[in-house]
């Protein structure tokens with residue numbers, strides 16, 4: 001055995017003893033844990049944990065097709081997540097270094113490294129959802145005990161630490177390349193210039209705003225004077241219905257003209273690219289397209305709604321978004337900052353931007369764009385979505401307002417408390433605050449219109465204002481949206497202002513679906529000829545040369561709760577509803593059928609399904625629904641096949 005091999009077999013301590021006695025203190029010095037090394041280790045561990053987290057999430061998407069949006073990722077994740085964890089774990093390292101300096105001891109450094117290992121393990125375990133905090137902590141503790149001695153060894157050797165850190169970071173970046181490019185979409189080829197004189201189009205979705213709470217639909221409170229003023233300039237649809245009871249499928253249907261059952265968009269599935277979108281079609285025909293969404297959860301590019309938009313602003317880069325971009329950051333934010341959330345608008349719980357912020361982005365984009373092409377801008381305002389907390393400063397305009405900190409807390413926690421247990425006063429308070437949010441949003445709508453006017457754009461711009469779904473605030477004993485198809489959820493505002501086209505001040509009382517929007521907008525843009533959208537253009541209500549009797553007997557007006565038809569979702573009330581001959585037909589998840597008269601019973605209080613006079617219509621509804629069910633089954637198979645064949 002050579003001398004070198006023997007030396008390798010000797011324990012470290014002995015090896016150093018054989019060296020020159022003068023070198024010993026230096027060698028020992030080199031092996032001591034230093035504060036700078038602990039800080040460096042912590043930051044590096046954060047970066048690598050962040051990349052591992054992204055890689056695990058991406059693996060999950062590849063294996064089961066889960067939308068990255070459903071995993072709370074956004075297009076900034078590739079840098080935000082590693083940096084967020086580097087900041088958190090680096091903070092631990094820094095605290096340990098300061099503690100070591102204060103205590104004039106090295107043990108805080110060892111403890112700091114152990115905490116870093118624990119936090120990294122905890123963070124990665126959070127990728128696997130559904131365990132209790134205690135279970136995550138116990139598992140993380142076990143892992144940390146395994147990892148900590150290695151971490152201490154590594155941190156004692158700065159050169160090795162730097163080498164390992166560099167190699168791991170390089171490997172991590174290579175893994176990141178696996179991630180899809182978020183929303184860096186290839187530019188859309190414009191096949192033709194826009195038709196001469198083509199108007200601009202602004203589509204505004206007032207997320208979660210129900211018709212019932214608006215002045216144009218009879219609400220006495222001044223919740224929406226701006227929308228009323230806008231409606232006077234255009235055509236208002238009194239019975240517009242959303243095709244889906246929640247954000248993603250409603251927007252997807254509004255963008256493609258297809259019924260929600262024909263689309264892939266689900267709670268954990270993005271809208272795939274089988275159906276062309278309005279933005280894509282307009283972009284291909286010379287329009288400049290841009291989307292600005294405040295509902296950055298389901299409106300995020302990772303849910304596929306950005307397809308066709310050359311410019312898309314969803315998640316903003318803010319300190320809160322940065323902090324919550326990693327699972328550990330989100331966990332800490334939720335556990336430690338409710339006090340902060342209670343003071344401010346609760347942005348920590350919901351990915352939301354104010355309408356004012358959306359307006360600012362839109363105007364900035366408008367001012368920077370070249371004026372040689374018409375534009376299509378899509379805006380989603382999220383202010384009316386719960387928690388119902390109007391922007392500050394907001395003295396209570398409707399009702400008495402919150403009486404105590406407890407009232408405020410309930411409003412902030414609205415999405416997770418059992419609302420059916422709340423006293424009437426609290427339900428009334430929630431309704432008041434919801435309508436105050438609607439009013440605040442309405443003022444911002446007015447501000448945007450003023451700004452468009454000031455820029456001389458309004459005369460050549462089609463403005464369409466609608467909502468993706470409404471909200472239940474105790475009616476039928478229900479709250480929120482997504483689980484029921486009562487009119488509070490499905491009946492939405494729809495105002496079409498198209499100067500010289502849609503008659504000003506006209507009110508259409510016939511029920512229409514938002515799936516007609518892509519065909520309508522393509523037509524108003526002068527691009528109806530090759531438009532690929534299945535809906536029927538709403539211009540049938542004002543273009544006199546159109547045959548009015550082309551109503552197809554097979555045509556349906558459908559709304560769906562979309563996701564949970566086959567699931568055991570406990571709160572799901574209805575699955576599909578149809579409107580025909582002035583009546584709405586609701587089919588419950590339990591098979592219960594209800595029929596209401598649209599004109600005489602808009603709040604749906606008197607079920608007519610047992611009325612013998614309604615029986616023939618009920619039979620027709622059943623036959624229509626059977627055809628819908630059959631088509632939905634075929635679509636589901638097609639979606640699954642498309643999903644399985646996706647790369």
Ligand SMILES: [Zn+2]
Pocket residue numbers: 207208246247248295468469
């Ligand atoms: Zn929504």
